[in-house]
Amino acid sequence: MINDRIAEGCTIYVYSYTDVKAGFTSERFLVGTLHIVSLDKCAALDPYVASRYDIGMMCAVGDGVDACQVT
Structure with missing residues (x-):
């Protein structure tokens, strides 16, 4: 896991x-725990994920959990 955490859990x-x-979505809420990390650490982990980030973005990682919100 990542040692450069900003917060312990989200x-x-x-x-x-x-x-x-297949386009299947969950019928109920899914729950996951993520750890907030710096944008620089996020970009270093995977340039595809954080290739163009800005001040309004947050980066969080977890074991087998991910989340992405595009606005």
């Missing part, structure tokens, strides 16, 4: 794709 509650290719 709980997310989302409806999400359970199978992106």
